[in-house]
Amino acid sequence: xVELKEFDESVLRPALHxxxxxxxxxxxxxxxxxxxxxxxxxxxxxxxxxxNAFLWIGGWRPSMAFHLLYSKSGQQFEARISxxxxxxxxGDLGDLSPCQLSQVDELQRxxxxxxxxxxxxxxxxxxxxxxxxxxxxxxxxxxxTRGGEAVGDxxxxxxxxxxxxxxxxxxxEVLQRADELRMKTLKEILNILTPVQGVHFLIAAAEVTLExx
Numbered sequence: 707x708v709e710l711k712e713f714d715e716s717v718l719r720p721a722l723h724x725x726x727x728x729x730x731x732x733x734x735x736x737x738x739x740x741x742x743x744x745x746x747x748x749x750x751x752x753x754x755x756x757x758n759a760f761l762w763i764g765g766w767r768p769s770m771a772f773h774l775l776y777s778k779s780g781q782q783f784e785a786r787i788s789x790x791x792x793x794x795x796x797g798d799l800g801d802l803s804p805c806q807l808s809q810v811d812e813l814q815r816x817x818x819x820x821x822x823x824x825x826x827x828x829x830x831x832x833x834x835x836x837x838x839x840x841x842x843x844x845x846x847x848x849x850x851t852r853g854g855e856a857v858g859d860x861x862x863x864x865x866x867x868x869x870x871x872x873x874x875x876x877x878x879e880v881l882q883r884a885d886e887l888r889m890k891t892l893k894e895i896l897n898i899l900t901p902v903q904g905v906h907f908l909i910a911a912a913e914v915t916l917e918x919x
Contacts, residue, residue, distance in 0.1 A: 783800030
């Protein structure tokens with residue numbers, strides 16, 4: 707069986723570039739669709755109920771990429787420990803250099819800070835669901851229902867659309883920031899890794915369906 711480390715970098719680099727383009731195309735398509743129906747992006751129909759339960763703002767949590775990297779690195783280190791002890795370079799994720807580990811650690815800290823900032827933005831947006839404009843509309847709808855009237859007859863449709871549009875715009879912005887951080891995190895991790903290590907990482911990512919969210 708041919709190992710990845712036996713492939714020339716001139717072969718692996720184009721493959722990595724192609725994989726990154728796949729992610730970029732996915733997020734561009736996602737951004738276009740979010741402008742039409744952002745709510746579906748927060749609960750993707752192509753994912754299982756279990757997968758949706760672990761989503762962070764419509765996709766994978768950026769900090770999860772580091773947990774994946776460290777887990778795969780540990781597995782590959784244990785599998786090749788005899789070779790590493792003999793000083794034989796395995797070239798995979800179990801062979802990360804001290805410099806690479808330092809860079810990954812710094813990137814992880816930065817990513818967690820950005821992730822927290824986006825989460826706080828989402829929390830503030832969720833709080834607006836209880837603001838005066840929404841509460842007032844809900845009250846009017848409840849009064850109409852109790853009076854036996856159709857809700858649509860007593861509420862200005864334009865007012866409802868304007869109120870909800872503002873909330874949806876906020877969701878689109880939060881989703882865009884989250885997807886940008888996902889894409890940036892992936893690219894920066896791959897920039898730290900060698901081409902061989904990058905391929906190992908993308909394979910591991912595909913195995914946990916990180917690619918599809």
